[in-house]
Amino acid sequence: GLPFAKGHGTGNDFVLVADPAGTRNLAAADVAAICDRHRGVGADGLIRAVRSEHVPEGRVLLEGAPEAQWFMDYRNSDGSVSEMCGNGVRVFVHFLLEEGLADLAEGGSLVIGTRAGLKTVTRTAGGYAVDMGPWEFIYPDHAAAKSMDTVVNADGLEVPRPGLSINMGNPHTVVALAELSELAATNLTQPPSVQPDPENGTNVEFVVPAEPLVEDGVGLVSMRVHERGVGETLSCGTGACAAAAATRFWAGAEAPDNWAVTVPGGVVGVRFLTGPDGREHVELSGPAVLVARGTLL
Numbered sequence: 214g215l216p217f218a219k220g221h222g223t224g225n226d227f228v229l230v231a232d233p234a235g236t237r238n239l240a241a242a243d244v245a246a247i248c249d250r251h252r253g254v255g256a257d258g259l260i261r262a263v264r265s266e267h268v269p270e271g272r273v274l275l276e277g278a279p280e281a282q283w284f285m286d287y288r289n290s291d292g293s294v295s296e297m298c299g300n301g302v303r304v305f306v307h308f309l310l311e312e313g314l315a316d317l318a319e320g321g322s323l324v325i326g327t328r329a330g331l332k333t334v335t336r337t338a339g340g341y342a343v344d345m346g347p348w349e350f351i352y353p354d355h356a357a358a359k360s361m362d363t364v365v366n367a368d369g370l371e372v373p374r375p376g377l378s379i380n381m382g383n384p385h386t387v388v389a390l391a392e393l394s395e396l397a398a399t400n401l402t403q404p405p406s407v408q409p410d411p412e413n414g415t416n417v418e419f420v421v422p423a424e425p426l427v428e429d430g431v432g433l434v435s436m437r438v439h440e441r442g443v444g445e446t447l448s449c450g451t452g453a454c455a456a457a458a459a460t461r462f463w464a465g466a467e468a469p470d471n472w473a474v475t476v477p478g479g480v481v482g483v484r485f486l487t488g489p490d491g492r493e494h495v496e497l498s499g500p501a502v503l504v505a506r507g508t509l510l
């Protein structure tokens with residue numbers, strides 16, 4: 214008897230459940246069953262929309278930001294918890310609007326609570342733009358030395374590749390490849406091996422910077438991703454931010470602030486700008502679509 218909606222952002226798809234009173238906290242096995250593509254509804258993740266006052270993490274956020282009325286409880290398709298989902302938070306806000314749980318004119322913003330902190334989502338002409346907050350190197354010493362911090366291997370790669378680990382609220386390891394043909398040949402039906410093994414797992418992005426890298430002031434990157442707790446997905450918003458941050462870092466001082474990241478499911482925009490706290494923030498922009506409503510039997 215659980216009502217749900219199905220939605221996606223550039224093919225990264227979600228089951229969405231409205232739970233304003235926080236009475237529908239699903240067990241990991243239930244989430245996995247719902248996300249099963251053969252025996253369930255099928256999705257990369259499940260998103261529960263709960264009023265912040267009804268979850269412990271939400272209550273903490275409310276203390277400093279009473280406007281953060283809604284909390285995004287994000288689960289991967291295997292039932293595991295993730296701190297953040299960039300495509301998911303756009304679809305989350307679209308779901309709130311379509312359900313009549315929030316109101317937002319074009320240009321207006323909503324502050325959403327997540328396990329990775331507060332995210333401000335602005336309604337734009339073509340979708341939503343999210344202030345994802347600052348990005349960080351997971352191993353800053355390696356970054357300072359301009360060295361990579363991990364070695365990544367996957368079936369189909371010509372040789373194991375160095376990776377750069379980036380925190381977008383959730384963990385990412387970005388690997389650069391030279392050719393689109395090698396990106397296409399990489400087998401992501403199995404998780405890539407990442408050494409040393411990250412304690413909490415990692416999402417892994419394989420990226421090919423375009424040649425030329427910049428067109429009309431916009432940096433161009435193609436990406437495929439293997440998501441922690443899911444497998445290969447058609448898109449990953451936090452992954453696109455990590456991919457743009459890594460490529461911009463590798464490109465050096467002349468690299469632009471605006472990026473277009475092409476994923477199998479479409480294109481998302483990434484912009485680097487100074488946030489209200491004076492730190493460098495990442496903004497993710499892209500579409501959010503609802504495709505169906507239903508009831509679990």
Ligand SMILES: N[C@@H](CCC[C@H](N)C(=O)O)C(=O)O
Nearest residue numbers: 295298299300383449450451
């Ligand atoms: N697809 C998401 C990221 C979802 C969570 C990820 N699998 C993790 O475990 O961190 C996105 O759009 O950011």
